[in-house]
Amino acid sequence: MNVLHSPDLMEKLQILAGAAKYDVSCASSGVTRRNGGGLGNAKGYGVCHTWAADGRCVALLKVLFTNKCVNDCVYCACRAGSDTPRASFTPREIADLTIEFYRRNYIEGLFLSSAIEKSPDHTMENIIEAVRLLRREHKFFGYIHIKAIPGADPALITRVGLLADRVSVNLELPSIRSLSLLAPQKQMPALLAPVRQIYEESAVNRDERRRFRSAPKFVPAGQSTQFIVGATPDSDLTLLKASETLYGRFALKRVYFSAYVPLHDNPLLPALSSMPPLKREHRLYQADWLLRFYGFKAGELLDDAQPNLDTELDPKIIWALRHLSFFPLEINRAPMEMLLRVPGIGVVSAQRIIRQRRVCALKYDDLGKIGVVLKRAKYFITCRGVYRGDAPLNPETLRGRLAPPPVVWQPSLFDGASYE
Amino acid sequence: MIDYLYDETFDGLLTCVFAHYYEEKAAGVYPERLYQPSLLHGARAVVTQPERADRVYEALIRKTPRLTPRKIYYAFLSETPRKENIILNYVILAFRRGPRLTACRSLPEVLALETASDRVDTELGRFLGFVRFQDMGRFLYAAIAPDHNILALLADHFSDRLAGENFMIHDTGRDMALIWNGQEAFQTPFRRAEPLRPGEDERRFQTLWQEYFEHITIGERRNPRLQAQFTPRRYRSRLTEFQRPNKGLFGNKQSLTEYDSVHDDIGHEINDG
Known part of the structure; x- marks a missing residue:
């Protein structure tokens, strides 16, 4: 515990947590593991421990190993050319701090990423040492998420994959053009190499574990990635197509989207004064949910004529308005995959509908109790033949009904605003 | 019809359910401590008999869907007003409908019980994250003040996770503590006027x-x-x-x-x- 008494630990934590905060991933899910004679366990559904003032959950101690970087990616807070304060942890500091936070139930585990100090291999070896200390010396059975450093020796990625639960690579930008513009030292093939490696080794590992139960697990919680939204002109269609490919081709568990927060002035980037595109990020996540849980394809939600998501209405409503010929659907007969397409019906309420109607046909009044959001669903369904949408089924009228009311600007008593 | 009064334990409640089937039909079940006599029915205090409670619980496991017994226990731990009657009505329906019960969330008996058990489930999920331990030297101490009586439900999770430690989780609102001494977990009444002073x-x-x-x-x-x-x-x-x-x-x-x-x-x- 001695290393935790060093006087500059507080400052390191401030700098390296502050530098890690733009990594969105917070999941602690995907692995269920009991305590095997040390400290900690893991819950498959994940546990959130608190929520920061920006409303994002805190489940893991999320820090960079170092923010000293040889790369000069234009969008990044740690880029070589920035005059931000720099710091590095030692592997033992990371391991011991994780243990002390974990014992107090502050966190579910560790999320360790890093800037590239000296070389990818050097950085990766430091990360592996921190994780090795946790797993072997502290006998830590909690959750560990590691960012693989692109360009590191594949053997190092294999080693970290056997110690961590999730290993991921942030692709950050969805097109080669944007990448070469903003991150000239990064190459798409080099970024994708570890993604492919993790995918292939996981498949081999699954096969091994089928034959030898005792074979060690490789990246049991799978891999994820993240894209920056709004730093480049890439469209939502490009982002969703890229996500779809990653889910299909490399079996990713999650693609995260991170609304770009302007950190410095550069002609290649949005102005410093611009707000992070939170609404757009929100719509992308909604569309991502539709891809993963609702059976939608990216091509159904967007096309070249309409490459960006509507900010006013959610993508499921937009799809429904464009396909009104499918509606209204009879709740007591529609198959699962069509129930999932109704705005206001989610996975849980669709399952409840299917289960309950096996026993007896649903009545309209049952729907609210089951969890259907009738405010939206009523325009798209009938129940025992009853239709309760109070408007004709055409896109213009329904858009008016479903759109949020316009925001009324309210003068504040305190701001001294004037009517200019 | 009669009002049964019980001692606010889960076994006591299930003993009342037993009495409903084998003695006299229940009009309702109420905590003996808080009962106000009714004009409509007589009332009788039921002495808790664990073997009767076990018979009811085992019948629930045998005859109803897999999650039903747990839902009933969770609803019992909730602070829902008149939860005893919600549970009684649900149990009666559960024995009548058997395996088809859970499909019917929109029935008032089912909705009431599932709402109560969902609340406990949600709060339990929150508190797996919200317990904050302080290292007091010889043991870890956490004070919590949950809405529902979830203390017992935290035992499995934390005694596995912190198996090598000693800890106490103190429900300050209910004056109860969950204690893990490295070998076994148990609940005990606990009260402390002054907050502990960490080093x-x-x-x-x-x-x-x-x-x-x-x-x-x-x-x-x-x-x-x-x-x-x-x-x-x-x-x-x-x-x-x-x-x-x-x-x-x-x-x-x-x-x-x-x-x-x-x-x-x-x-x-x-x-x-």
Whole structure:
């Protein structure tokens, strides 16, 4: 515990947590593991421990190993050319701090990423040492998420994959053009190499574990990635197509989207004064949910004529308005995959509908109790033949009904605003 | 028809259910401590008999869907008003309908019980994250004040996770403590007038955690309303990260003028656990 008494630990934590905060991933899910004679366990559904003032959950101690970087990616807070304060942890500091936070139930585990100090291999070896200390010396059975450093020796990625639960690579930008513009030292093939490696080794590992139960697990919680939204002109269609490919081709568990927060002035980037595109990020996540849980394809939600998501209405409503010929659907007969397409019906309420109607046909009044959001669903369904949408089924009228009311600007008593 | 009065234990409640079937039909079940005599029915205090309670519970396991017994127990741990009658009505229906019961969430008996058990489930999920231990030297101590009586449900999770430690989780509202001594977990009445005073080392880790919590926030995305949805204010007095000293007159409360209405309904997706 001695290393935790060093006087500059507080400052390191401030700098390296502050530098890690733009990594969105917070999941602690995907692995269920009991305590095997040390400290900690893991819950498959994940546990959130608190929520920061920006409303994002805190489940893991999320820090960079170092923010000293040889790369000069234009969008990044740690880029070589920035005059931000720099710091590095030692592997033992990371391991011991994780243990002390974990014992107090502050966190579910560790999320360790890093800037590239000296070389990818050097950085990766430091990360592996921190994780090795946790797993072997502290006998830590909690959750560990590691960012693989692109360009590191594949053997190092294999080693970290056997110690961590999730290993991921942030692709950050969805097109080669944007990448070469903003991150000239990064190459798409080099970024994708570890993604492919993790995918292939996981498949081999699954096969091994089928034959030898005792074979060690490789990246049991799978891999994820993240894209920056709004730093480049890439469209939502490009982002969703890229996500779809990653889910299909490399079996990713999650693609995260991170609304770009302007950190410095550069002609290649949005102005410093611009707000992070939170609404757009929100719509992308909604569309991502539709891809993963609702059976939608990216091509159904967007096309070249309409490459960006509507900010006013959610993508499921937009799809429904464009396909009104499918509606209204009879709740007591529609198959699962069509129930999932109704705005206001989610996975849980669709399952409840299917289960309950096996026993007896649903009545309209049952729907609210089951969890259907009738405010939206009523325009798209009938129940025992009853239709309760109070408007004709055409896109213009329904858009008016479903759109949020316009925001009324309210003068504040305190701001001294004037009517200019 | 008769009102049964019980001793506020789960076994006591199930003994009343037994009496409903083998003695006299129940009009309702009430805690003996709080009962106000009814004009309509007589009342009888039921002596808890664990073997009768076991018979009811085992019948539930045999005859009803897999999750039903747990839902009933969770509903019992909730602070829902008149939960005993909700459970009684549900059990009667469960024995009548058997395996087809859970399909019918829209039946009033089922909806009432599932709402109560869902509340306990939700709060349990929250408290797997919200328990904050302090290292007192010889053991870890956590004070919690949950809405529902979830203390017993925390035992399995924390005794596995912190198997090598000794700990006490103290429900300050109910004056109960869950204790793990490295071998077994048990509940005991516990009361303490003064808060425990942590040592210097412990305070240092609390400060490190508070600093971490502060620095992980993206200032440009500040959204206290979203934060309050997930960490309701009533829980915050027990959460270390919300106890920062010297944070001005209003502590961590942000006035609503700082809040940008654009953020209103967004951001949930980031929190996938």
